[in-house]
Amino acid sequence: MGPMLNKPLAAARLQLGDLLAWATEEPHWTCDTVIDQATTVAEVLDLIAATGRARRTLRDLKYSVIRDGAAGLVVQQFGTRNTYGFIGRVTFPKPIHGFRVRVMSEAMEWQQDELVVYADGYGPDNATEFETLELPGVVITAQEFDGGNAWRLARYHMAQAILRPEEFEWKSDLDHLRCNMGDKVRVVHDVPIVGVGSARVVGVVNDEQITLDEPFDVEAGTYCLFLRIDRLEELRVLVEPVTTQRCFSWNIIGGDDVHSVQYDDLVLIKRMGEETLELLIASIHHSEDLQATLKGVPAAPEVFGRSR
Numbered sequence: 001m002g003p004m005l006n007k008p009l010a011a012a013r014l015q016l017g018d019l020l021a022w023a024t025e026e027p028h029w030t031c032d033t034v035i036d037q038a039t040t041v042a043e044v045l046d047l048i049a050a051t052g053r054a055r056r057t058l059r060d061l062k063y064s065v066i067r068d069g070a071a072g073l074v075v076q077q078f079g080t081r082n083t084y085g086f087i088g089r090v091t092f093p094k095p096i097h098g099f100r101v102r103v104m105s106e107a108m109e110w111q112q113d114e115l116v117v118y119a120d121g122y123g124p125d126n127a128t129e130f131e132t133l134e135l136p137g138v139v140i141t142a143q144e145f146d147g148g149n150a151w152r153l154a155r156y157h158m159a160q161a162i163l164r165p166e167e168f169e170w171k172s173d174l175d176h177l178r179c180n181m182g183d184k185v186r187v188v189h190d191v192p193i194v195g196v197g198s199a200r201v202v203g204v205v206n207d208e209q210i211t212l213d214e215p216f217d218v219e220a221g222t223y224c225l226f227l228r229i230d231r232l233e234e235l236r237v238l239v240e241p242v243t244t245q246r247c248f249s250w251n252i253i254g255g256d257d258v259h260s261v262q263y264d265d266l267v268l269i270k271r272m273g274e275e276t277l278e279l280l281i282a283s284i285h286h287s288e289d290l291q292a293t294l295k296g297v298p299a300a301p302e303v304f305g306r307s308r
Helices: 016-025 041-051 148-163 174-178
Strands: 054-059 062-067 074-078 084-090 098-105 111-118 130-140 166-172 184-187 197-205 209-216 223-229 233-241 247-255 266-271 277-286 292-298
Touching: 016 062, 041 054, 041 130, 074 174, 074 223, 098 148, 111 130, 111 148, 130 148, 166 174, 166 277, 209 233, 223 247
Parallel strands: 074 184, 098 130
Antiparallel strands: 054 062, 084 166, 098 111, 166 292, 184 277, 197 209, 197 266, 209 247, 223 233, 223 266, 233 247, 277 292
């Protein structure tokens, strides 16, 4: 959009709602730069998005931004019943005591300044391992004495390296269509040894008992069933196994109403007190026959707390 472009896009080609939500929910992000050399629209958009902790993307054939959805709702579920080829990797990051952040400074008459941002537990007296972080388009204003957005972005990138060292990859069919990059999904799978397992609903009796199509050998206790309803809503139902050996049926003791649960709905099972994997979709690579390979990293919403 805009008269400076030879072929501006119509507003109908943009996800304007996504841009409005970005500006409304995170109004502190700014991008201040001078374009004085040949570049492309895509490169400028990438620069703008990076200053606001986002990435440029194409969603539903419209241009939009990918934001970190760690604090958002779970939009899809994946288990052994709707994935294959599941693998995981762990990267052991080099210890970083702080970033030397290079940004423009209004107080220094728009010259480049260097801000040192320390990791938790480190400061001028004990920090020795530093990395350089370039943040083009980010400015420390004359009124900011705490580093402003430069400090927020540095702490965010530092938290990602610490809290998101794992990467998981899996293949799926139509179920991947619900996901976009940046979305949060729930995973129960035997490869990372997370949760009890996954199954599909056979039936619900008087909203008091739910029967699944796969038996599980479990211990007595309280469990949580995560049910995907029409791929749009996730229910959490508290249950107890009818039997601990080859258990097909579970007695409902609390949680969400199950009146909307239908035959063949996907179920993920975990024991109370244990965790499931909540992942952010990092990439989606489509292939033939509506198959796709997805990659995800731990959602770790604590990354936001470390950058506030």
